[in-house]
Amino acid sequence: MALMPVSDALAAVLAGAEPQPEEMVVLDQAFHRVLARDVAARRTQPPEAMSAMDGYAVRASDAATIDSQLTVIGEVAAGRPFAGSVGTGEAVRIFTGGVVPAGADAVVIQEDTVADGKRITIKEAALPGRHIRRAGVDFAEGDVLLRKGTRLTDRDLALAAAMNHPQLPVRRRPKVAILATGDELVMPGSAPGPGQIVYSNGYALHALARQEGADTIDLGVAADTLDATTSGIRRARESGADILITTGGASVGDHDLVQQALKAEGIAMSFWKIAMRPGKPMMHGRIGAMRVIGLPGNPVSSYVCAFLFMVPLIRALSGRSVIHHRRERAVLGRDVGANDVREDYLRARLELRDDGTPIVLPVNHQDSSLLANLAAAQALLVRAPFAPKAEAGTPCEVLLLPV
Ligand SMILES: Nc1nc2c(c(=O)[nH]1)N[C@H]1C(S)=C(S)[C@@H](COP(=O)(O)OP(=O)(O)OC[C@H]3O[C@@H](n4cnc5c(N)ncnc54)[C@H](O)[C@@H]3O)O[C@H]1N2
Numbered sequence: 001m002a003l004m005p006v007s008d009a010l011a012a013v014l015a016g017a018e019p020q021p022e023e024m025v026v027l028d029q030a031f032h033r034v035l036a037r038d039v040a041a042r043r044t045q046p047p048e049a050m051s052a053m054d055g056y057a058v059r060a061s062d063a064a065t066i067d068s069q070l071t072v073i074g075e076v077a078a079g080r081p082f083a084g085s086v087g088t089g090e091a092v093r094i095f096t097g098g099v100v101p102a103g104a105d106a107v108v109i110q111e112d113t114v115a116d117g118k119r120i121t122i123k124e125a126a127l128p129g130r131h132i133r134r135a136g137v138d139f140a141e142g143d144v145l146l147r148k149g150t151r152l153t154d155r156d157l158a159l160a161a162a163m164n165h166p167q168l169p170v171r172r173r174p175k176v177a178i179l180a181t182g183d184e185l186v187m188p189g190s191a192p193g194p195g196q197i198v199y200s201n202g203y204a205l206h207a208l209a210r211q212e213g214a215d216t217i218d219l220g221v222a223a224d225t226l227d228a229t230t231s232g233i234r235r236a237r238e239s240g241a242d243i244l245i246t247t248g249g250a251s252v253g254d255h256d257l258v259q260q261a262l263k264a265e266g267i268a269m270s271f272w273k274i275a276m277r278p279g280k281p282m283m284h285g286r287i288g289a290m291r292v293i294g295l296p297g298n299p300v301s302s303y304v305c306a307f308l309f310m311v312p313l314i315r316a317l318s319g320r321s322v323i324h325h326r327r328e329r330a331v332l333g334r335d336v337g338a339n340d341v342r343e344d345y346l347r348a349r350l351e352l353r354d355d356g357t358p359i360v361l362p363v364n365h366q367d368s369s370l371l372a373n374l375a376a377a378q379a380l381l382v383r384a385p386f387a388p389k390a391e392a393g394t395p396c397e398v399l400l401l402p403v
């Protein structure tokens with residue numbers, strides 16, 4: 001198969017990706033979940049005119065001049081409205097959040113009054129509407145304030161509560177199973193023997209998938225045999241995974257068995273090999289309803305491909321309205337050479353110029369095994385296939401890496 005352009009590969013990965021079924025969750029469980037439906041306010045907020053200050057509810061016309069005197073006929077506090085109404089020459093003691101009593105159309109803050117028993121003297125002229133939050137100034141019953149496809153923020157949860165929703169309709173989290181392959185891999189903290197490599201890819205992949213709202217299943221490391229690899233794939237299916245991510249064994253070496261194992265398990269392959277760097281040997285297909293992304297083993301290739309393909313897929317399955325990474329505009333901080341047929345995603349640091357323009361500094365060594373570079377990078381500089389060489393100062397596009 002020929003190398004597939006990145007945009008075609010992404011379209012293939014996202015083809016037919018429908019949002020997961022809906023479920024109701026209580027607000028405490030709803031942080032970062034994706035709304036399955038538009039949500040409208042169940043009440044008007046505030047439901048009635050309320051005082052924004054501690055002071056006295058008055059008729060503005062009675063308190064329009066300094067030294068006017070009023071009689072305090074009662075009190076209203078938050079949650080305890082005053083039953084009567086404020087007549088001429090009268091005032092009601094009121095506290096922040098208290099319902100403005102009938103008849104009153106202004107609040108005079110207590111600092112602007114002198115109190116003497118039931119009498120107050122006005123020291124600052126009242127203005128109609130002053131210090132009063134009118135009914136519905138925040139929102140009205142029926143207002144749609146939270147939209148389907150939104151990933152709920154901390155503020156959204158407070159808003160949903162104020163809208164009087166104890167629970168929200170969200171999308172079920174996609175399940176992502178992650179299977180590493182490679183005889184050479186040993187766990188962090190062990191004493192690697194000759195030629196052994198410490199397993200690292202899965203840590204970034206699990207974290208990235210979870211950060212995007214997926215549940216992850218760890219299928220461990222399969223040895224480089226067809227049996228071990230097919231058994232890992234089968235376990236992914238049995239676990240009900242929506243997405244299987246494999247890492248390693250994607251290339252053409254004698255021990256790269258992932259594609260063979262996927263075929264033995266009946267995969268409908270959609271592509272193998274993309275015109276991108278890093279990540280050329282990535283593959284994609286489906287086994288039944290399970291979507292499979294076969295990531296390369298090199299740690300940077302594995303992460304960059306997951307970032308570019310797994311993340312939008314998780315977002316699409318989660319029903320998010322925005323699924324694509326945003327390309328930010330920036331300026332090259334150093335010269336870069338001409339590109340070849342593969343779209344390049346160069347690890348880069350970002351610096352802000354004095355005027356706020358982000359300057360992109362691609363790291364010197366872009367070999368796809370170099371994790372220290374990846375961890376230090378804040379962005380990926382995107383270089384289109386056959387982009388000509390470009391000098392420092394040229395506008396460019398970057399993808400920001402998660403923080
Ligand atoms: N003749 C060719 N050789 C290679 C080609 C090619 O086109 N022709 N492509 C190269 C490219 S590009 C990549 S990327 C790699 C990807 O190969 P694999 O997906 O088969 O990866 P492995 O061989 O299994 O591993 C590569 C490297 O990464 C280490 N690794 C693997 N898994 C993990 C893990 N979970 N944690 C940490 N490190 C891992 C592994 O030990 C190897 O060192 O192929 C090129 N070759």
Ligand code: MOO
Binds near residue numbers: 300
């Ligand atoms: O995909 Mo490979 O990353 O070019 O090493």
